[in-house]
Amino acid sequence: MTLDLAAYAAERGIKYFMISFTDLFGGQRAKLVPAQAIADMQADGAGFAGFATWLDMTPAHPDMLAVPDSSSVIQLPWKPEVAWVASNCVMEGEDVAQAPRNVLRRLIAEAAEMGLHVKTGVEAEFFLLTADGEQISDEYDTAAKPCYDQQAVMRRYDVVREICDYMLDLGWGPYQNDHEDANGQFEMNWEFDDVLATADKHSFFKFMVKSVAEKHGLRATFMPKPVEGLTGNGCHVHVSVWDAPGDAASTNAFAGDGDGPTGEVGLSAPGKHFLGGIMSHASALAAITNPTVNSYKRINAPRTMSGATWAPNTVTWTGNNRTHMVRVPGPGRFELRLPDGAANPYLLQAVIIAAGLDGIRKEADPGKRYDIDMYAEGHKVRGAPKLPLNMLDALRAFDRDKGLKAAMGEEFSAAFLKLKHQEWNDFVSHFSRWEKENTLDI
Numbered sequence: 001m002t003l004d005l006a007a008y009a010a011e012r013g014i015k016y017f018m019i020s021f022t023d024l025f026g027g028q029r030a031k032l033v034p035a036q037a038i039a040d041m042q043a044d045g046a047g048f049a050g051f052a053t054w055l056d057m058t059p060a061h062p063d064m065l066a067v068p069d070s071s072s073v074i075q076l077p078w079k080p081e082v083a084w085v086a087s088n089c090v091m092e093g094e095d096v097a098q099a100p101r102n103v104l105r106r107l108i109a110e111a112a113e114m115g116l117h118v119k120t121g122v123e124a125e126f127f128l129l130t131a132d133g134e135q136i137s138d139e140y141d142t143a144a145k146p147c148y149d150q151q152a153v154m155r156r157y158d159v160v161r162e163i164c165d166y167m168l169d170l171g172w173g174p175y176q177n178d179h180e181d182a183n184g185q186f187e188m189n190w191e192f193d194d195v196l197a198t199a200d201k202h203s204f205f206k207f208m209v210k211s212v213a214e215k216h217g218l219r220a221t222f223m224p225k226p227v228e229g230l231t232g233n234g235c236h237v238h239v240s241v242w243d244a245p246g247d248a249a250s251t252n253a254f255a256g257d258g259d260g261p262t263g264e265v266g267l268s269a270p271g272k273h274f275l276g277g278i279m280s281h282a283s284a285l286a287a288i289t290n291p292t293v294n295s296y297k298r299i300n301a302p303r304t305m306s307g308a309t310w311a312p313n314t315v316t317w318t319g320n321n322r323t324h325m326v327r328v329p330g331p332g333r334f335e336l337r338l339p340d341g342a343a344n345p346y347l348l349q350a351v352i353i354a355a356g357l358d359g360i361r362k363e364a365d366p367g368k369r370y371d372i373d374m375y376a377e378g379h380k381v382r383g384a385p386k387l388p389l390n391m392l393d394a395l396r397a398f399d400r401d402k403g404l405k406a407a408m409g410e411e412f413s414a415a416f417l418k419l420k421h422q423e424w425n426d427f428v429s430h431f432s433r434w435e436k437e438n439t440l441d442i
């Protein structure tokens with residue numbers, strides 16, 4: 001169903017559209033287009049020089065056109081004369097294969113061919129810092145166990161309420177907000193949805209949280225580990241698969257009493273194999289779910305001030321227990337606890353589908369269920385792979401996983417690996433204080 005954006009603008013008093021796309025590093029790029037010009041842009045797209053963003057293009061490439069997907073349009077609740085619309089990247093009449101939203105759309109279509117419609121919800125944790133990003137903005141937020149701190153969440157009521165009110169107005173079905181496990185950290189939850197809608201909302205949520213925080217003189221960050229020694233920003237994903245998209249969904253294909261340990265926690269055979277795909281590709285998919293140098297300061301981290309990192313370090317799954325990489329909190333769905341706040345909203349969902357479909361095709365077995373406290377007894381687990389220790393490990397694991405690279409698309413995988421290796425090389429060539437301190441007198 002295509003919405004006429006010019007008519008939408010006239011109806012709602014919109015003066016400008018942000019035609020937005022997301023590059024390989026998760027950066028959101030946009031052009032501001034006056035409503036008078038939106039009809040042409042809706043048909044043909046807005047032109048961009050792809051080389052100027054992280055999409056692995058050269059200055060010689062022709063114009064890349066960002067064609068708005070009108071079903072994603074959102075009038076900015078904090079600036080109603082502007083509307084944001086996610087777009088699909090096209091060049092010379094073809095979808096740009098490595099553009100993240102296109103990668104996800106292709107995988108959604110593949111799943112649909114198998115009669116599977118993925119629905120997900122994300123828990124995008126964030127910190128509220130001072131405007132310069134240097135300090136936790138609330139100087140009184142210093143408790144050793146600040147999770148659910150009633151006083152601290154109310155000191156940020158004006159920010160949290162404003163964002164939650166906007167989600168209510170947008171019809172996202174927000175249902176809870178809290179202070180999370182790190183000082184200065186918050187989480188806001190809204191209803192799960194079709195996977196493309198969730199990815200668009202996740203993108204918009206990051207934009208909205210940052211914008212509202214700025215309005216209040218603060219800085220919001222989704223950085224995986226913005227403060228050393230404190231719990232990092234996770235982006236847990238809850239996954240289920242249905243018989244039809246949208247409101248037509250009636251049967252959860254993951255729910256059922258399959259065989260073995262997955263059956264005991266309420267996963268059907270397809271649910272079991274989808275989970276098996278996630279488990280077997282975990283080390284490789286970390287390159288997408290944990291895409292930055294800083295990501296590896298969150299997973300594999302030493303115990304934080306609150307007593308637990310709440311992040312996994314090993315490829316294990318369990319029932320309702322938050323110390324593992326995958327938790328099955330109830331029948332018919334699972335929670336992937338690996339991703340962090342730096343994950344690209346589109347690639348995050350794409351890689352889950354890619355790994356899951358591969359698992360279904362190969363009837364992958366997720367392996368043993370561990371019902372232990374991984375933080376206390378993880379050393380007792382034998383044979384479960386450790387997650388990558390750093391970004392280079394993850395990139396190498398992704399590069400070795402030919403099946404996952406093919407499922408994500410060869411053009412995408414080559415472009416992603418190239419740019420991410422450049423980023424890693426840039427990082428390791430950075431001369432750090434640590435080296436000087438530890439090597440000066442050797």
Ligand SMILES: [Mg+2]
Nearest residue numbers: 123125180187
């Ligand atoms: Mg949380």
